[in-house]
Amino acid sequence: MTTAVPSRTHFRTCNLCEAMCGLRIETDGQRVLSIRGDDADPFSQGHICPKAVALQDLHEDPDRLRQPVRRTATGWEPLSWEEALAETAQRLHAVQKAHGKNAVAIYSGNPTVHNHGAMLLLPFFLKALRTRNKFSATSVDQLPHHLASYLMLGHQLLIPVPDVDRTHFMLILGANPVASNGSLMTAPGFRARLKALQQRGGKAVVVDPRKTETARLADEHLFIRPGTDALWLLAVVHVLVHEVGARLGRLAAFTDGLAHVHELSREFTPEHVAPHTGVAAETTRRIARAFAEAPSAVCYGRVGVSTQAFGGLCQWLINVINVVSGNFDREGGAMFTRPAFDLVGGPPAMRMSRGSIGRWKSRVRGLPEFSGELPVSVLGEEILTPGEGQIRALVTSAGNPVVSTPNGRQLDEAFASLDFMVSVDPYINETTRHAHIILPPVTQLERGHFDLIFNTFAVRNTVKYSPPLFPPPPGARHDWEIFLELKHHLDRLHGAPRVRGELSYQALKALGPERLLDLGLRAGPYGFKPRPFRPGLSLARLKAQPHGVDLGALRPCLPQRLATRERRLQLAPELLVGDLQRLRATLLPAEAPARSDGELLLIGRRHVRDNNSWMHNVAKLVSGKPRCTLMVHPEDARRLGLREGGEARITSRxxxxxxxxxxxxxxxxxxxxxxHGYGHGRPGVQLRVAGAHAGVSINDLSDDRAIDEISGNAAFSGLHVRIEPVECTGRDEQPTIG
Structure with a gap:
């Protein structure tokens, strides 16, 4: 007789995007019965988006790999973990022995930052790998934020967060938080937060080439020509500094560079930039003055202003606007978190790097590293260009660069040419189909969860730990265990001191991510302190609070939290100021530019049910009308002979x-x-649902040579493309790749 397993209720944080929504998950044995929002979560307060159901679908997905596999001439064959890990380490070592340590590269995708085990243990594997060729998703969407924070505030993670719940004026550029619920601004239920802003008499203005879901709900939306945001932001700075007058308040005591900003912004009047941006001078001046006159205000820019040729300038100028208007490090403005696991100001062993720039450069194009990583836009050329230092082997972890980084076709060619490739990934997708070995980790529901990164960018100080729902199957490995085992193998092959290496391996294995997490919490700002009758935060105490803990609203923290020399805010860093000359050189003629017939500017877009390519293999998330379509304005459609539902051919360099x-x-x-994120029709991809909704990849058009020169971030937004109708052939036309 079988004993029935009782149903249980689990409280968890969704880790599929940045929003950190609290979930209430009902299970029956090994089955998920339901996933709903957790009304008792003090941060998300019951909000949930459609992506949360994907946790069950990803866990149960029949396309997901359950054990390591090796690619052979006749298909994929299963491997034991011991054989797969040993062969991976041996082949990586062989490449480095024959061609040098930098002949191996690693790419880490964005799900890594949703996985505290991977975040805490991956650095040990990277150290064992000993390569300078490290790449990640950072340089395809957010590197300008880190650059601006590093140069202005002294630390790449001191990224100011909009205090959305207390502001009275929110100026949003290139962001769609109603769809994303925040990005580098963790704000679950942003729609409700926006409504609350308006109900307290506040105002939201969106500046974007597309009328996004956020723009539809805002008080005002301004169209702007893609790639000209830096010019418009400079015009706003001009009004604030030259017409309204800078109001630094208490920031003046520890801020350098205001006089420089005053002088360099002089020429960028609203009238001067209007013909280039498409925003009327009187509109720019009105918005800037309203921003200055609001009781509190915050300027926020995200992907659309980061992924362009002047992304670094944009993020710098957004900070400048918040500073000179007196809305930096104050209630209702741009503020900083004080997370329980403090990656900025915690103990040295627990901190992330402050950042660095230009310590070395890429071999082919000479682009600078930032914080130990090279821009991913150079990955393809570094593999395909012969010579000393050529990349000949690659490790990918939780990433799909073929559809998520520039010039996917070039990467297809490059990955197919590698001597060896290994992927830590649960799927055979557009990237991992090139791997020689795939090492699949456990699912999101089979591991604990703690938001190391997104607590750092939340609109309120909060903390929560989610234990695993289900035990991993026998023999399954966590990401961190895979990294630790590969490190151990490589250390031995590299001839590292055996006793020291063994002790390090055993210590890290015994600690694991949970004990490391506990150490970080205890040493953090809410940890154990000599305070009578007030025991501090630990992992055990956090586990006793399954809904999470509210640590309070954001509070002013400067200059104490600054990481610059002498704790001074640098308003005009030399590298950023110097890039203005490049901006001046691109100014268009005074009159609006004439478009050649068929030539337009391409931008991306985000949907609430999208986040990365994994989402496209979940039937619930791709149901309904096809989303991979080319949006075209009616005037351009008439001019080019395009019709609703017809096919358009899009061509780039x-x-x-x-x-x-x-x-x-x-x-x-x-x-x-x-x-972005589509293009699942490539041969060898084993994603049945995604294959039925293949679409086309925007990164088969994006140009690996289009970058923000000072940060190296990919410049997706505003790509010049040519559009023409696809002639009807009498048969049903389908989207094609290539």
């Missing part, structure tokens, strides 16, 4: 795709939009 057309005034004239 690096490639060509065809996609169905959506005619809409959501995009401004001269601009077209494709979503």
């Amino acid at each position: 690096v490639g060509e795709v065809s996609a169905p057309v959506t005619v809409t005034d959501e995009v401004m004239p001269g601009v077209v939009s494709l979503p």
Whole structure:
């Protein structure tokens, strides 16, 4: 007779995007019965988005790999973990022995930062790998934020967060938080937060080439020509400094560079930039003055202003606007968190690097490293260009760069040419199909969860630990265990001192991510202190609070939290100021530029049910009308002979795709939009649901040579493309790749 397993209720944080929504998950044995929002979560307060159901689908996905596999001439064959790990280490070592330590590269995708075990143990594997060729998703969407924070505030993670719950004026550029619930601004239920802002008499203004979901709910939306945001931001600075007058308040005592900002912004009047941005001078001046006159205000920019040729300038100028208007490090402005596990000001062993720039450069194009990583835009050329230092082997972890980074076709060619490739990933996707070995980790529901990174960017100080729902199957490995085992193998092969290496391995294995997490919490700002009758925070105490703990609203913390020399805020860093000359050189003629027939500017877009390519293998998330369509303004559609539902051919310097057309005034004239993360029709991909909704990859068009020169971040937004209708052939046309 079988004993029935009782149903249970689990409280958890969703770790599929940055929003940190609290979940209430009902299970029956090994089955998930339901996933709902947790009303008792003090941060998300019951909010949930459609992506949360994907936790069950990803856990149960029949396409997910359950054990290591090796690619052979006749297909994929299963391997034991011992054989897979040993062969991986041996082949990586062989490449480095023959061609040098930098002949191996590693790419880490964005799910890594949703996994505290990977975050805490991956650095030990990277140290054992001993390569300078490290890449990540950072340089495809957020590197300008880190650069600006490093140069202005002294630490790459001191990224100011909008105090959305107390502000009275929110100026949003290139961001769609109603769809994303925040990015580098963790704000679950942003729609409700925006409504609350308006109900208290506040105002939201969105500046974007597309009328996004956020723009539809805002008080005002301004169309802006893609790639000109830095010019418009300079015009706002001009009004604030030259017409309204800078109001630094208490920041003046520890801020350098105001006089420099005053002088360099002089020429960028609203009238001077208006013909280039498409925003009328009187509108710019009105918005800037309203921002200055609000009781509190905050300027926030995200992917759309980071992923362009002047992304570094944009993020710097956003900080400048918040500082000179007196809205930096104050209630309702741009503020900083004080997370329980403090990656900025915690004990040295627990901190992340402050950052660095230019300690070495990429071999082919000479682009600078930032914080030990090279821009991923150079990965393809570093593999394909012969010579000393050529990349000949690659490790990928939780990443799909073929569809998420520039010039995916070049990466296809590059990955196919490697001597060896290994992927730590649960799927055979557009990238991992090139791997020789795939090492699949446990699922999101089979590991504990703690938000190391997103607590650092939350709009309120909060902390929570989520234990695993299910035990991993016998023999399964966590990401951190895979990294630790590979480190151990490599240390032996590299001839590291055996006793010391063995002791390090055993110590890390015994500690694991949970004990490391406990040490970080105890040593953090809410940890054990000599305070009578007030025991501090520890992992055990956190586990006793399954809904999480509210640590309070954001509080002023400068200059104490600054990491610059002498704890002074640098308003005009030399590297950023110097880049203004490049911006001046790109100024367009005084009159609006004439578009050649068929040429438009391509931008991306985000949907609430999208985050990365994993989401496209979840039937619930891709159901409904096809989302991988080309948005075209009605004027451009008429001019180019495009029709609703018809096919358009989109061509760039690096490639060509065809996609169905959506005619809409959501995009401004001269601009077209494709979503990212699609293109699942490549041979060898084993994603059945995604394959049925293949779409086309915007990164078969994006140009690996289009970058922000000072940060190296990919410049996706505002890509010049040519559009033409696909002639009807009498048969059903389907989106094509290549």
